[in-house]
Amino acid sequence: MSRPPLTVAAAQMGPTQRAEPRSRTLARLIALMEQAAARGAQLVVFPELALTTFFPRWLIEDREELEAYFERAVPGPGTQPLFDRARELGIGFYLGFAELTEDGRRFNTAITVGPDGALLGKYRKVHLPGSFEPRPGQRFQQLEKRYFEPGDLGFPAFRGPQAWGRPVLGMLICNDRRWPEAWRCYGLQGVELMLIGYNSAAYDPNGGDAEDAAIRTFHSTLSVRANAYFNATFAVAVAKAGVEDGAGLIGGSVIVDPNGMILAEARTLEDEVITAQLDFSACLQGRGPGKMFDFALHRRPDQYRRIVEQAGMTPPP
């Protein structure tokens, strides 16, 4: 039985300044969702930490001030209207947010919600960049390791609903997309569509590093294209972009096919919707029986033990 195509949208966001009230951010998310639905999208992907500014750029020592950036429940008071509108539109969505658990643990989290409002999957970011201790004398920090615990849910693939053709879905968050291990853990579960939100610095806001937005956008896109190809999966990668509270974020949101080809690409650093129609049978060119990435036929796990037996580099003498 042939599977229906799935129309997906990437809802890139421009910056969300610290001073922006939640009601305004929610209105932007809902407007993006409505645009996506109007263009036929059945699933819309929002960025990492889509509800707030990228607050790990500051050292926040007051617990109450820090926890104001976190959601205690999703849906909750600050997100319910988005869930309501999605259900009215019959559209699913991926949403990144800062999660505060009942027992006080904090994670950088994403969920995927089905067209009927059901929670399909939840993921907690495994590869937290930055540092635990603030870097002295620097205006901008990257304190994800301070504010979040590493994800403890592994890389849990899950299926979309019948109306989407029951594709195997996976979620990653931002820096995860640069780690082939993360993709492969999903690839081994047969992922057909990877959903990714990100906030990636366009340059060093402290001026200490020469990399510019062009190379950082190239690295983001390269990571998504190559890992999609290696795992014969579609991928949607979505930025929060532009100058946010004085620090630049790359855009470059893309929808990529299992050949690593770009189906749609954002052109701005603002709120912008891109869409593509996905035919999941295209995954078979890479992964079908006897093909290049028929993992059962070609992978040699006995040779890969170093990947799980050490974290850091151990060069030869």
Add this chain to the structure above:
Amino acid sequence: MSRPPLTVAAAQMGPTQRAEPRSRTLARLIALMEQAAARGAQLVVFPELALTTFFPRWLIEDREELEAYFERAVPGPGTQPLFDRARELGIGFYLGFAELTEDGRRFNTAITVGPDGALLGKYRKVHLPGSFEPRPGQRFQQLEKRYFEPGDLGFPAFRGPQAWGRPVLGMLICNDRRWPEAWRCYGLQGVELMLIGYNSAAYDPNGGDAEDAAIRTFHSTLSVRANAYFNATFAVAVAKAGVEDGAGLIGGSVIVDPNGMILAEARTLEDEVITAQLDFSACLQGRGPGKMFDFALHRRPDQYRRIVEQAGMTPPP
């Protein structure tokens, strides 16, 4: 103490027809090596199975006929002049060849030889594509799984000599370059320069698959660029190219930096030398302390167990 730059060459080969005598192939290899040396190269990388046509495209049932494609010793009668000339020139080289061991085992092998003729490293291809059984009724086969055992040496990184700045070197062969596991096993040993030879079909010579040379060359280059970036390493990937015994091979030999940027790229499907000068300090932008790919800081091996615990895909129900 700052390390000297290393000038490397990729010596792409045009096709080597079945009827070409070894003396002719050796003369081509030596000519390429001389060109590389004349352009200042200290290390030249030749393709996979550089001494013969890509014989796994045929079912060869006669043992003697098959073993004629294999080297019993390297250097040996059919390769000694290349070793001699390399030593005269003071140039190191990577050479791919079919290896027949004393006890009759067969591998798809590469070695790297230092500027003084010393064997620096040896690698046996882990990811053998194709099939063991011939596909009935097809003019061209891909029988690497029949003619070779999977490599049994792991992914053994090694150091180059003092004159090269003692870089950590790794070797892969052809299809290996598409497997991020293989690169990561070297990345975890601190590889700074990956050497790769390949013979990759430009299209399905039996006409059953629509992929063309453009997309296959894109996939080859994408694999090298992305994995070089993910592991903050330079890479040299070198084709045997052109129409060989009626079957097309892609070219697209490249030298890539740790940002995934192309430093040099072959333009033909013929014998062609490209060179680049490598500054190994460029690896530190990716892997230095606190950087994006500071593995010890950011990798989470406890989350990657699926990579070694299963070979094939196991989708969710």
